[in-house]
Structure formats: structure tokens, C-alpha cells
Amino acid sequence: MIRFDHVGKTYPGGTTAVEDFSLTIDSHASVVLVGTSGSGKTTLMRMVNRMVDPTSGRVLIDDEDVAGVDPVKLRRSIGYVMQASGLLPHRTVAENVATVPLLEGVSRRRSRSRALALLEMVGLDHRLGDRYPSQLSGGQQQRVGVARALASDPNILLMDEPFGAVDPIVRAELQKELLRLQSELGKTILFVTHDIDEAFLIGEQVVILRPGGEIAQQGTPAEILADPADDFVESFVGSGVGKRALHVDEVSGQQVVLDAGDRPVGVLREGSRS
Amino acid sequence: MSQLLEAFSWLADPTRWSGTDGIPTRLLEHLWYTALGVVVAAVIAVPIGLLVGHTGRGRGLVVALSGAARALPTLGLITLFGLWLGIGLKAPILAFVVLAIPSLLAGAYSAVESVDPRTVDAARAQGMTEWQILSRVEVPLGLPLLISGFRLAIVQVVATVMLASYIGNGGLGRFIFLGLQLQDYPQMLAGSILVVALALVLDVALRVLERLLAPRGAARG
Numbered sequence A: 001m002i003r004f005d006h007v008g009k010t011y012p013g014g015t016t017a018v019e020d021f022s023l024t025i026d027s028h029a030s031v032v033l034v035g036t037s038g039s040g041k042t043t044l045m046r047m048v049n050r051m052v053d054p055t056s057g058r059v060l061i062d063d064e065d066v067a068g069v070d071p072v073k074l075r076r077s078i079g080y081v082m083q084a085s086g087l088l089p090h091r092t093v094a095e096n097v098a099t100v101p102l103l104e105g106v107s108r109r110r111s112r113s114r115a116l117a118l119l120e121m122v123g124l125d126h127r128l129g130d131r132y133p134s135q136l137s138g139g140q141q142q143r144v145g146v147a148r149a150l151a152s153d154p155n156i157l158l159m160d161e162p163f164g165a166v167d168p169i170v171r172a173e174l175q176k177e178l179l180r181l182q183s184e185l186g187k188t189i190l191f192v193t194h195d196i197d198e199a200f201l202i203g204e205q206v207v208i209l210r211p212g213g214e215i216a217q218q219g220t221p222a223e224i225l226a227d228p229a230d231d232f233v234e235s236f237v238g239s240g241v242g243k244r245a246l247h248v249d250e251v252s253g254q255q256v257v258l259d260a261g262d263r264p265v266g267v268l269r270e271g272s273r274s
Numbered sequence B: 001m002s003q004l005l006e007a008f009s010w011l012a013d014p015t016r017w018s019g020t021d022g023i024p025t026r027l028l029e030h031l032w033y034t035a036l037g038v039v040v041a042a043v044i045a046v047p048i049g050l051l052v053g054h055t056g057r058g059r060g061l062v063v064a065l066s067g068a069a070r071a072l073p074t075l076g077l078i079t080l081f082g083l084w085l086g087i088g089l090k091a092p093i094l095a096f097v098v099l100a101i102p103s104l105l106a107g108a109y110s111a112v113e114s115v116d117p118r119t120v121d122a123a124r125a126q127g128m129t130e131w132q133i134l135s136r137v138e139v140p141l142g143l144p145l146l147i148s149g150f151r152l153a154i155v156q157v158v159a160t161v162m163l164a165s166y167i168g169n170g171g172l173g174r175f176i177f178l179g180l181q182l183q184d185y186p187q188m189l190a191g192s193i194l195v196v197a198l199a200l201v202l203d204v205a206l207r208v209l210e211r212l213l214a215p216r217g218a219a220r221g
């Protein structure tokens, strides 16, 4: 369980990224923070592994204040997938995946076989293990980032816009893989994105942030869609006048679903799935 | 032109290539003085440079001191240190250390600074200690710049080590100062040629080493 207890962060330059934020994330839950750029998502996420220390309030993991935990130990116990993969360019893919096990003194051979198994687990050919990160595509690098985060079998997984830099098709694939992995592994996931569709797909709970880390609304995707708290949330999730208000029209004998701007988004099939 | 030819025939004389004051002995002395100066300078400058690069602190001070040290005339330093420490090796070596430090310092801190801050951030976020970040990420990735600092220092010192002979030491400078005394210009010229050739050879060898030690996987410029 991760608990943010009235945390705030004002950076040395004077920017207040987060004013006063509280949230509890249950174990094995996946929670997505979503908000516009600069709303404090990364700042909040990095408080969990002490890459950022809050200037007020506390972050607790299983009721222990992280401020009292050695940051190096804490970071090794938490998986962290970064926006731009953050792989070490001078180490092979397998060595990158095995970073934490190697730091923890696991033998080279065992770390390597674990790394190769993890590569397969995230849907990569284990033969990619001997390449360097620069020899992989962006999507492959992100998968390696996920494999690396899983290497020490952490309970907590932090994912900061992990699929932000890949094209929509690869992105959808990676999202699907993540859902599959999560159904197998049951980690506590804190996920950050500014893509509301991704938030609704990944998150059991979604937290919509205003600038300053202020919670605009929090709930399951269905709850938020059904009952947006205010205009900000409504415009953010695109309900009301937005793309989520759909209507049906008949075109060449097919029931075509159109959005508010009359753009076709799909075809209606009755009872095709049960 | 004829003096150049005479210099080469001086060099070609086989008797010059043996004995305690032959070219090989002087060459080894020259290399030995260079190594002494650069190693002592490195022991001082590299740790400080790496620390400045890693922490980002004290950079202004280091740059200012390096600039000041660069402006010091080495011959003047040798004379000054010679007056203080007497005839012998100590004074010139001390001057070479002063000469080598700025390049080594700059090489060390720019090596660390050249590493993408996002890579360093990622290493820290994975749970590397500051020492591990320095030794396993910043130094390996910055190695070519670190070595180029060594290359500059070595080439500078090699070209200057002949001044050691000015206060009674060996080295290739012996030929130059002896030639000067005896007005034996071919010998002077031959000594200079040897120094220049040595500097060039070392420069090329170290450039090759820079290439070989560039981290694999990192994009090369």
C-alpha cells in the first residue's frame, strides 16, 4: 500500500509543483495519475522512490515513512519505468535488465538468465539481449525498460508515461502486454500519463489532476465517465460535447457510430460478442 | 637546408644510438620525466575533476585556477622552483605537474559533464549509489574525453620536458642545450627533431587509444 499524506513540493527555484495531495493506493491495485503537462504527476511519482523529497507531508509504503528509508535500498526495491527508457547506452540490453540484480550481488550468470527470461516475458526475443540499446526501436527499448523494472521482482511498479514516445499501434500493443503482465503478476502499479484513453484502459482507479497536483476527480473509469465532477473533468475526458458522445447513423445498410463531430468511429454490431 | 641534412646525418650516426649519453638513454629519460609529471598531476587532478563534474560544485573555482596555471611560463616556473629546490629533478617535475594539471582537470570534469543527465538520473533511480554512478556510468561513458585530457597533458609535457636539461638533468633536451653551448647546430636540430617526433607519435597513439576505449553501444560522433 502506498499512501500520500498531504504531500507538497516546492522546488528550489520557487515552483510549487504540488500543493497538498493525499491519496491511498491499495496493494495490487493499478492507479493512474492523469493530467495536463506540468500538473505535478512526475513529481508525485518520484516521491515514492525518493527521487524527489516532498517539502511537506509524507509518503508511506506499508505504513512506513519513506523519508526514513535509505534511498538506494528503496529504489532497488521499486520498479521504475521512465518516459524515455533511460537505459544505459554502454551496456547490453541483458546487462541493463540485470542492473539491480547485479548491484545486489547476484552472480553474472544467474542475472543474465533471469534477464533473458524477462525479455521473453515482455515479448522480446532473448537474442536481443546482446544488443546495445541504440540498436533497438523505441518500442523495444520501452519493453526493455519494463523488463528492467521487473528484474528484482518488486512489489511496486512506477511507470511514468512509459509508452508516450511510441506510435499508436505499438502503444496499443504495449498497453495490452502490460494488462496481461499485470493479470499475472498483480503488482501495485502507479502509472502516469496525459492520455485519458490510456488512463481508462490501464487504471482500476483513475486520478485526474489539475495543475499543482490538485485532484479534480478520482474514481473508476466508469464512474468518471458517467458522472464527471465538473467542466474541467468533462473537457478532459471528452464527454458531453466531446468525442465520447456518440450517435448511430445508417450508411449502406450498416449501423455506423459517429462522434459529436460526425466523424465515424466504428460500426455497430448487435450481439457479436457475448 | 644543409644544416637539416647534417642533423639527419648526426641522427644516422650509429655511435649516437648506444651508451649512457646515447639517444635511447636520453629518450627513456625523457619519457620517464614525462610519466612522472603526468602521473603526479593525474593523481591530483583526476579525482578533483571527476568530483567537480559529478557534483557540479566548485566548477568556477577550478576553471579559474586552471586558467591561471595555463598562463604560467614553464621556464620561469622551473627557474623559480630550481632556486627553491635546487638543481635536480624535483624542480622541473613540479613545473611539469603544474603544466599538466589544467588539461587533466578539464578532461576529467568535461568527461563527466558530457554524460546525458537523463542517463545519470536513470542510473540513480535504479538504485546506484553516487560512487557507482561515477564509476560505472559517468567514467565509462566519458572515457574518451578523459583520455583526451591525458593526451593533451602528455603532449604538452613531452614538448616541455627538454627544459629539465636546462638545470642539469637528462632527457632529449640534453642534445639541445649541449648543441647550444657548443654551437653545434646540427646536434641542436637533431634534438629538436627527436622531441617533435616523440610528441607526434604519442599524440597519434593516444588518439588511437581514445577510439579503442570509446564505450561500445554509445553513438560515436
Ligand SMILES: Nc1ncnc2c1ncn2[C@@H]1O[C@H](COP(=O)(O)OP(=O)(O)OP(=O)(O)O)[C@@H](O)[C@H]1O
Residues within 6 Å of the ligand: A011, A012, A013, A015, A016, A017, A035, A036, A037, A038, A039, A040, A041, A042, A043, A044, A194
Ligand atoms: N527539478 C525541478 N526543478 C524545478 N522545477 C521543477 C523540477 N521538476 C519539475 N519542476 C516543475 O514542477 C512542475 C511539475 O512538474 P512535473 O514534472 O511533476 O509535471 P508532469 O505532470 O509530470 O508534467 P509532464 O506531463 O510534462 O511530464 C512543473 O512546473 C515543472 O516545471
Ligand SMILES: [Mg+2]
Residues within 6 Å of the ligand: A041, A042, A043, A160
Ligand atoms: Mg512528467
